[in-house]
Amino acid sequence: xxxxxxxxxxxxxxxxxxxxxGVTRATRxxxxxxxxxxxxxxxxxxxxxxxVRYRVPEDGLDVLEQYAAGSVANIRFGRVxxxxxxxxxxxxxxxLYIANDDEQLLVIGESLISDEQNAKILAGMGxxxxxxxxxxxxxxxxxxxxxNAWMVVKDLFGPDVxxxxxxxxxTYELDGTEIRLLRTGKTSEFGYLLLVPAEIAAxxxxxxxxxxxxxxxxxxxxxxxDVLRLDGRFFNIYGEGAKVQDPLALxxxxxxxxxxxxxxxxxxxxxxxAAGPRQKIIGVQPQEGVLEPGMEIFHQERMIAxxxxxxxxxxxxxxxxxxxxxxxxxxxxxxxxxxSKRSIRxxxxxxFMPKSLEVKLDEM
Amino acid sequence: xxxxxxxxIDERVQVLSTIKEDLITRLNLPYNPDDLHEDVSLxxxxxxxxxxxxxxxxxxIEHAFGVKVAxxxxxxxxxxxxxxxxxLEARADGVPEEAAR
Numbered sequence: 001x002x003x004x005x006x007x008x009x010x011x012x013x014x015x016x017x018x019x020x021x022g023v024t025r026a027t028r029x030x031x032x033x034x035x036x037x038x039x040x041x042x043x044x045x046x047x048x049x050x051x052v053r054y055r056v057p058e059d060g061l062d063v064l065e066q067y068a069a070g071s072v073a074n075i076r077f078g079r080v081x082x083x084x085x086x087x088x089x090x091x092x093x094x095x096l097y098i099a100n101d102d103e104q105l106l107v108i109g110e111s112l113i114s115d116e117q118n119a120k121i122l123a124g125m126g127x128x129x130x131x132x133x134x135x136x137x138x139x140x141x142x143x144x145x146x147x148n149a150w151m152v153v154k155d156l157f158g159p160d161v162x163x164x165x166x167x168x169x170x171t172y173e174l175d176g177t178e179i180r181l182l183r184t185g186k187t188s189e190f191g192y193l194l195l196v197p198a199e200i201a202a203x204x205x206x207x208x209x210x211x212x213x214x215x216x217x218x219x220x221x222x223x224x225x226d227v228l229r230l231d232g233r234f235f236n237i238y239g240e241g242a243k244v245q246d247p248l249a250l251x252x253x254x255x256x257x258x259x260x261x262x263x264x265x266x267x268x269x270x271x272x273x274a275a276g277p278r279q280k281i282i283g284v285q286p287q288e289g290v291l292e293p294g295m296e297i298f299h300q301e302r303m304i305a306x307x308x309x310x311x312x313x314x315x316x317x318x319x320x321x322x323x324x325x326x327x328x329x330x331x332x333x334x335x336x337x338x339x340s341k342r343s344i345r346x347x348x349x350x351x352f353m354p355k356s357l358e359v360k361l362d363e364m
Numbered sequence: 365x366x367x368x369x370x371x372x373i374d375e376r377v378q379v380l381s382t383i384k385e386d387l388i389t390r391l392n393l394p395y396n397p398d399d400l401h402e403d404v405s406l407x408x409x410x411x412x413x414x415x416x417x418x419x420x421x422x423x424x425i426e427h428a429f430g431v432k433v434a435x436x437x438x439x440x441x442x443x444x445x446x447x448x449x450x451x452l453e454a455r456a457d458g459v460p461e462e463a464a465r
Contacts, residue, residue, distance in 0.1 A: 082409060166408045186409075233403055233443070251401025254410055259394070277398055299365065331376050332402065332445050333452070334369065348445035349403040357407065357438065 002115060004049035005140045005201035015221065020238070022114040025050040028221040035220040036227055036314050039187055040355065042216025043146035045208050046225065048193065049201075052094070052118055053136045054107040060130035064105060066264060067125060068096055069247075071257040075100040080167040080182055083255045084247060085109070085121075086265030090272065091245035092252070094118065095237040097184055097193075099169040106169070106180065106195065108141065110237050121264070140201035142194045142208060145228070147355045148215040149190040150364070153181065155211050162361045174204055187225070188232030188354040231313040231320055233283070233350035239309040240281055240322050243293075248272055249279045249324060280330045281308060281322045283351065287343035291319040297336050297344050304329045304336065315352055322349075379429075379448045386424040387444070391417055402445040413441070425451065 003024045004010070011017075015026045026047050029035065038044045056064060064072045070083025077100050085094040094111040111118060115136060122132060144152050153161045157172045164170055164183040172181050177200050185191015196204045209217065222238075229236040235252060244250050247269060258270065284291065284307065291310035296303050310321030325346075329336070332348040365373075384397040393400075393411070404410040406421070413421065418441055422433045425440075425447060431454045433440065440450040 167412065188405075188408075233405065234409065251404055253395060253399035253401070254404055257394075273399075280401065282403065299369065328365070328373075331373050331380075333376060333449070334372060348443065348449050350405070350442050350446075353439040353442060 002050075002137060004047050005198040006047060006049070006205045009202060009205060010047065010219075013219070015219075018222075020050070021111065022116070023050045025222050027223045029219045032224060032227075033314050035218060035224040038216065038218035038220060039146040039189055039224070039228055040315060041147055042218070043144055043148040043152055043212055044220035044224070045205075045212060045217055046143040046145065046220050046222070047205075048108075048141040048143045049136075049139075050110075050222075051136070051141055052107075052109045052111050052115055053134070053139055053141065053195070054122075055133045055135050056105040056107060057131045058103055058105075060105065060127070060132050063122060063125045063127050063130045063132055064098060064107065065261040067122060068098060069256040069263050069266070069269075070096075070098070071260045072098055072105070073261070075105075077102070078168055078170065080169055080184060082167060082184075084252060085111075086247065086263070086269065088265055088268065090247070090265035090268030092237060092241050092247050092250065095235060095241065097182065099180070099182060101169050101171075101180060108182075108193070108195075112237060112242055125264075138198050140196050140198055140204070142196070142205065143185070144190075144192045144194070144208070144212070144217075145185050145187045145220075146189045147359070148217075149185075149192055150359075150361055151215045152208070152212045152217065153192050154364075155215075156207075157181065159364075162364055175200070175207060177204075179204070186232070186234040186236075187228040188234065188350060189228075189356040190359075226309075227311045227313065230309060230311045230322065231315055231351060232354060236309070243308045244281060244324055246272065246279075248277055250281060277327050279324050279327055281324050282330050282332060283347040283349040284321050284323045285316075285345050285347050285351075286319055286338070287345065289319070289342065291321045291344075293321070295323075295338055297323055297325075297338060299329060299336050313351075320347070320351060376448060376452065379451050380444060382428050383425070383444050383447050383451075386428055387411075387421065390420050390424055400444060402448070403443045405443060406441050407438070410443075421447075429454070 080099045094109040097108040099106040180195040182193040295307040297305035305323040305325040307323045
């Protein structure tokens, strides 16, 4: 089982953990609603060291083109591509960030398969010959997400950091050690990832806690990200991704270069795209009460959808979910019902305006 | 499908189609309309529009539907669906039919 370099620190602070595809994740540190509010109102620190990570020399571009569905060759220097890797059936397998970092590419993946399975797939694409290096254990990855996340990175790295555009990467020094800072995030608030060598992971973690404290920083677990991603309407591979699998029904076409270099699963995705869509996920809310995965949704006597993921949103003060609808009914602003005739509304997502979108970093 | 539901869906489909076609044309996106999920984020992630793109999109909405988008109303650019909600609400509030087309 692969564990984070700061696992022991987190365990000592009372974190709870789960094990997923051979990797341990810190799922919760305290009250879930306080963790959630930290991100929407202040800043949350998350350990994303459970992700699979690779360093790829420039010569390894061919390998990544076979692996990722997006246009890896077109990632400009200093920028990050958000894309996916699929299996042979064209089902989502890994949610990827690929960064063009000077003379190398850095890959960060949230995966439904184990490190060993990913390694085997990449080996079949020529990873060893290309010099691809698995850095999942030799690095740690920490996330700062929230309305005040920019304040923490400004205090750490200076005001120039505010000029980083979304989906970009830059090198900084943290207490004398070179680290990579990615401006990314999947919460709809400001988001940064810090990729640090494992040797300094503990000191970097403690430094983030110290610098973030005046800005309201709380440590948050992956359970809270499930809620943040849902009501921020960011793709969650561990939620709707694992259940629906088809990137077209998930609305992930923007992650895919349909006409680019051949990638694993491309043919299956193209065939489904050519045949035309049959289902898609959209947002749903119950008129009252709880929403649960597996719940069926009806129009008259016909079952037209099934809830795939649902959470209570503290921002909305209501339950919200995503349901997989038959294509002809998959529109927001409509009213259907569940098995007990309770009203279920389809809703536009994301359902609210994140506070971060109203902050202009270039005026700070 | 009952006629009331069909009518509501048809109206929304018409608005969504116009928005998608305008987005694809103005921003030269390599997608067909079915590829654009209505909830895809327009700002930041998803389609990743910058501020100039956002201005283009707002001009497109105003031109296509005869509505006025307030300068500070970036909330409607959350997604294609949020733009459609804005247009349909404007229609319900009495934007002339000919201006809304």
